[in-house]
Amino acid sequence: MKHTLVALVEDKPGVLNRVASLFRRRNFNIESLTVGHTDQPQISRMTIVIDSDNTNAYIVEANLAKLVNVIDIQDVTHQETISRDMALIKVRVDAGGRAEIAQLAEIFRAKIVDVGADSVVVEVTGDEDKIDGLVELLRPKGILEMVRTGRISMLRGNQARKESNGNGHYNGNANGQPPRDAAPSSV
Amino acid sequence: MPRLAGAQILFECLVREGVDVIFGYPGGAILPAYDAMLQYPIHHVLVRHEQGASHMADGYARASGRVGVCMSTSGPGATNMITGLATAMMDSIPVVAITGQVGTKVIGSDAFQETDVTGVTLPVTKHNYLVSNVEDLPHILREAFYVARHGRPGPVLVDIPKDVQLATMEFEYPTNPIQLPNERLLKKYAPDEYIARAAEMINQAQRPLILAGHGVLLSGAMDELLAFAEKTNTPVALTLLGIGGFPAEHPQCLGMMGMHGGVYVNEAIQNADLLLAMGMRFDDRVTGNLKTYSPNSKKIHFEIDPSEINKNVKVDIPLLGDLKMSLQKLTPLVKPNKHDAWWEQLRAAMEQDPIRDVLDWESPDGLMSEHVIHDLWTATQGEAIVATDVGQHQMWEAQYYLHNKPHTLITSGGLGTMGYALPAAIGAKMARPDAEVWVIAGDGGFQMTMAELATIVQEKLKINIMILNNGYLGMVRQWQELFYGARYAATPIFSPEFAKIANAYGIPGYVIDKRADVAGVLDEVRSSPGPALIEFRVKMEDAVFPMVPAGANLQDMIKREKVVQPL
Numbered sequence: 001m002k003h004t005l006v007a008l009v010e011d012k013p014g015v016l017n018r019v020a021s022l023f024r025r026r027n028f029n030i031e032s033l034t035v036g037h038t039d040q041p042q043i044s045r046m047t048i049v050i051d052s053d054n055t056n057a058y059i060v061e062a063n064l065a066k067l068v069n070v071i072d073i074q075d076v077t078h079q080e081t082i083s084r085d086m087a088l089i090k091v092r093v094d095a096g097g098r099a100e101i102a103q104l105a106e107i108f109r110a111k112i113v114d115v116g117a118d119s120v121v122v123e124v125t126g127d128e129d130k131i132d133g134l135v136e137l138l139r140p141k142g143i144l145e146m147v148r149t150g151r152i153s154m155l156r157g158n159q160a161r162k163e164s165n166g167n168g169h170y171n172g173n174a175n176g177q178p179p180r181d182a183a184p185s186s187v
Numbered sequence: 188m189p190r191l192a193g194a195q196i197l198f199e200c201l202v203r204e205g206v207d208v209i210f211g212y213p214g215g216a217i218l219p220a221y222d223a224m225l226q227y228p229i230h231h232v233l234v235r236h237e238q239g240a241s242h243m244a245d246g247y248a249r250a251s252g253r254v255g256v257c258m259s260t261s262g263p264g265a266t267n268m269i270t271g272l273a274t275a276m277m278d279s280i281p282v283v284a285i286t287g288q289v290g291t292k293v294i295g296s297d298a299f300q301e302t303d304v305t306g307v308t309l310p311v312t313k314h315n316y317l318v319s320n321v322e323d324l325p326h327i328l329r330e331a332f333y334v335a336r337h338g339r340p341g342p343v344l345v346d347i348p349k350d351v352q353l354a355t356m357e358f359e360y361p362t363n364p365i366q367l368p369n370e371r372l373l374k375k376y377a378p379d380e381y382i383a384r385a386a387e388m389i390n391q392a393q394r395p396l397i398l399a400g401h402g403v404l405l406s407g408a409m410d411e412l413l414a415f416a417e418k419t420n421t422p423v424a425l426t427l428l429g430i431g432g433f434p435a436e437h438p439q440c441l442g443m444m445g446m447h448g449g450v451y452v453n454e455a456i457q458n459a460d461l462l463l464a465m466g467m468r469f470d471d472r473v474t475g476n477l478k479t480y481s482p483n484s485k486k487i488h489f490e491i492d493p494s495e496i497n498k499n500v501k502v503d504i505p506l507l508g509d510l511k512m513s514l515q516k517l518t519p520l521v522k523p524n525k526h527d528a529w530w531e532q533l534r535a536a537m538e539q540d541p542i543r544d545v546l547d548w549e550s551p552d553g554l555m556s557e558h559v560i561h562d563l564w565t566a567t568q569g570e571a572i573v574a575t576d577v578g579q580h581q582m583w584e585a586q587y588y589l590h591n592k593p594h595t596l597i598t599s600g601g602l603g604t605m606g607y608a609l610p611a612a613i614g615a616k617m618a619r620p621d622a623e624v625w626v627i628a629g630d631g632g633f634q635m636t637m638a639e640l641a642t643i644v645q646e647k648l649k650i651n652i653m654i655l656n657n658g659y660l661g662m663v664r665q666w667q668e669l670f671y672g673a674r675y676a677a678t679p680i681f682s683p684e685f686a687k688i689a690n691a692y693g694i695p696g697y698v699i700d701k702r703a704d705v706a707g708v709l710d711e712v713r714s715s716p717g718p719a720l721i722e723f724r725v726k727m728e729d730a731v732f733p734m735v736p737a738g739a740n741l742q743d744m745i746k747r748e749k750v751v752q753p754l
């Protein structure tokens with residue numbers, strides 16, 4: 001199962017390296033990792049997606065919490081979130097085929113953002129399943145190039161990313177009890 | 188406000204952290220710091236290899252409970268310290284390493300003696316800093332000491348470019364409280380609700396067992412552990428690094444667990460219905476096969492580091508937080524207990540103890556390391572600080588030298604670093620000048636760092652050195668004997684005459700090969716004012732028993748065959 005962790009980290013040189021080094025050293029399998037600015041200067045936000053079938057989410061979270069530059073870390077998997085991925089997909093197409101691509105894009109609320117002599121670039125935003133769906137439909141046409149940003153996530157509603165639960169512990173489950181599925185599956 | 192250079196600020200901060208000794212080695216990129224050091228009340232120990240500096244800082248920290256400090260130049264000076272940092276990291280030892288770096292203008296240009304030191308030390312430090320501006324230096328140094336000591340301790344490295352050492356600023360020592368960005372995420376105290384649940388579980392247990400680890404010493408929870416154990420009459424098993432956390436001769440102390448632990452200790456773990464893991468991390472050397480590890484017990488894990496919970500062994504109640512605090516809250520909640528039936532079972536098993544059996548052997552065919560260590564224990568009445576190297580002698584030390592006091596066994600547990608003993612003993616002696624300090628090393632490991640003999644002499648340190656020379660990289664030979672058809676690939680090792688090596692440094696040297704001479708030489712060396720080295724020519728193909736082969740079930744120990752004893 002996919003787990004999504006949201007981390008706030010200090011925006012300082014080397015912090016991404018510390019996170020990446022931790023994942024490599026502990027042999028954590030990361031599906032995607034995105035980093036970007038927040039509304040606060042000096043704080044960056046990371047969205048980390050892991051497959052908890054082969055990497056234990058609690059242990060990733062606990063190890064991230066040990067990095068001095070990590071300000072907050074939360075597993076939002078079991079909460080109401082909006083998650084988005086974005087892709088730019090360059091598809092081979094001659095003048096005659098453009099209409100068909102445009103139609104497909106329309107269905108996916110994607111946009112054609114560049115038109116070349118025999119290619120177009122489609123921009124699509126949504127959850128990963130939606131993008132996967134469009135990619136599968138475009139693949140037979142001939143994808144020349146593609147880039148995806150990886151998942152970014154945010155909790156729904158006016159509930160902001162939960163601040164400290166008052167217990168001084170990062171894990172949503174109060175009192176420091178690891179979540180039920182915290183046992184490493186390899187034991 | 189005085190205008191000071193970065194090099195001076197470094198020492199202003201170190202002095203305020205209570206540092207009065209630094210282990211180090213100079214070089215180009217750290218020269219400004221060395222020049223400034225002369226103005227400050229700091230004693231510098233010149234090592235012979237920077238690995239020694241990092242082990243000395245580590246030994247200093249283990250013997251004193253304070254932060255040890257080491258210092259080197261950039262490039263090769265810094266890379267030489269890595270083994271010591273990794274050793275300290277694995278065993279959670281508070282060390283601060285200061286390294287010089289090439290000037291900020293040339294970082295990244297492959298300048299002379301440039302190494303990406305914060306890069307290469309990232310995985311072997313708890314945290315590290317590259318200081319790019321002198322204005323950041325006071326704050327970073329304070330934070331470095333704080334990080335090294337705080338929570339689960341560990342080594343921290345501060346890399347200071349040469350131009351930052353030379354740059355000046357109006358210096359005022361910061362006094363604002365330190366709050367690390369991640370501090371809020373880490374628990375300091377286990378919640379009362381969990382303590383209460385743990386107490387209930389403890390009160391119901393029939394066969395409880397305490398597994399005391401290094402955390403007992405790091406948290407300073409020796410008295411609390413004693414009080415808890417005595418109130419509940421719970422038996423105590425120790426990890427290698429937990430030795431000293433509970434008095435070895437206390438009637439409730441079972442001794443060491445794990446690969447070379449007592450048979451009855453491991454049996455107790457397998458038969459227990461409740462394990463109280465205190466500041467230990469279920470390392471593979473103590474659990475053996477995880478699938479069959481203590482199958483019928485509930486487990487309560489007292490632990491400061493959240494990433495250790497459920498890492499190797501799934502536990503029922505995690506008590507995240509400082510062990511001392513947890514025990515202070517827990518002990519009043521538990522009922523006094525006797526556990527007579529459990530103790531009866533344990534005592535019966537303890538009667539047949541293959542470790543103690545060896546002590547009665549005559550061994551006419553050669554001197555046994557086990558006996559030498561036993562005799563040292565007798566001579567020193569178990570009061571010495573012993574720094575060991577890594578190998579068979581290390582395990583024999585743990586089996587035959589009984590430590591009643593904390594911080595008296597200085598040994599590399601997690602990393603198993605050969606070459607550790609001599610420099611670590613120097614650090615320990617600097618920390619505890621009044622203590623009797625012994626090195627116990629093998630013929631292999633001693634040769635890795637024996638250059639530090641010169642440091643002992645230069646510093647006029649009374650350190651006694653015991654080399655157990657079996658002519659082999661003994662522990663590896665033992666594995667070859669047991670698991671590789673006795674094919675001794677690269678384990679027979681030539682050694683110089685250690686006594687003569689010692690003499691070359693002006694240190695008296697002795698060679699002993701008979702049990703009858705052991706007590707005498709120990710007395711002579713102990714009562715002499717200066718350092719001494721004794722080479723014991725011990726039985727070559729002895730092995731450490733009992734033994735759980737790597738990954739085997741804890742109860743399936745290989746025992747010493749009785750027939751080995753010639754009559």
Ligand SMILES: Cc1ncc(C[n+]2csc(CCOP(=O)(O)OP(=O)(O)O)c2C)c(N)n1
Nearest residue numbers: 578579580603605629630631632660661662
């Ligand atoms: C730096 C280092 N290299 C290699 C090893 C692997 N190793 C573990 S024990 C051992 C043999 C140690 O031999 P010696 O110092 O003579 O001690 P003995 O086991 O004979 O008592 C070796 C090579 C190690 N632990 N550390």
Ligand SMILES: [Mg+2]
Nearest residue numbers: 629630659661
């Ligand atoms: Mg040897």
